[in-house]
Amino acid sequence: MKPNRKHRMEKVIQYKNIVRTLLEEIAAMSPSTEEVETQVIMDEERGHYLLFAVGWEKSRWIYFTFFHVDVKPDGRVWLQHDGTDLRVAEQLIKRGIPKNNIVVGFQAPFVRPMMDGFAVA
Numbered sequence: 001m002k003p004n005r006k007h008r009m010e011k012v013i014q015y016k017n018i019v020r021t022l023l024e025e026i027a028a029m030s031p032s033t034e035e036v037e038t039q040v041i042m043d044e045e046r047g048h049y050l051l052f053a054v055g056w057e058k059s060r061w062i063y064f065t066f067f068h069v070d071v072k073p074d075g076r077v078w079l080q081h082d083g084t085d086l087r088v089a090e091q092l093i094k095r096g097i098p099k100n101n102i103v104v105g106f107q108a109p110f111v112r113p114m115m116d117g118f119a120v121a
Contacts, residue, residue, distance in 0.1 A: 011075045011101075012047070018095045019049050019069050019077065026066060026084065027051055036062050047071035070105075076119055078105040089118070 036055035051066040068080040082088040099117040112120040
């Protein structure tokens with residue numbers, strides 16, 4: 001039986017809150033410096049969450065994505081990138097997002113079915 005629209009919307013709101021909180025916590029671990037700014041990008045309406053660093057360190061251009069997560073209207077949470085050693089998928093699970101609602105988007109579609117318990121799409 002498909003979840004009703006109200007239940008799905010509540011789930012999406014809950015998942016967005018979880019992702020936002022995690023994003024803010026990780027951002028606090030990676031503060032900006034004079035040279036490199038840590039940027040938190042949140043598009044609440046469309047469910048896009050991104051944390052990255054941008055700037056110059058000595059003579060080297062820095063443009064690095066820490067992580068990128070999308071919360072889709074169907075309630076799936078797409079982990080598009082995890083450039084941390086924090087295992088973002090595990091953090092999302094610990095905070096209440098079921099494994100079967102998380103798609104590890106940076107893994108090829110043919111690999112996802114082999115990832116025990118995660119959503120394939």
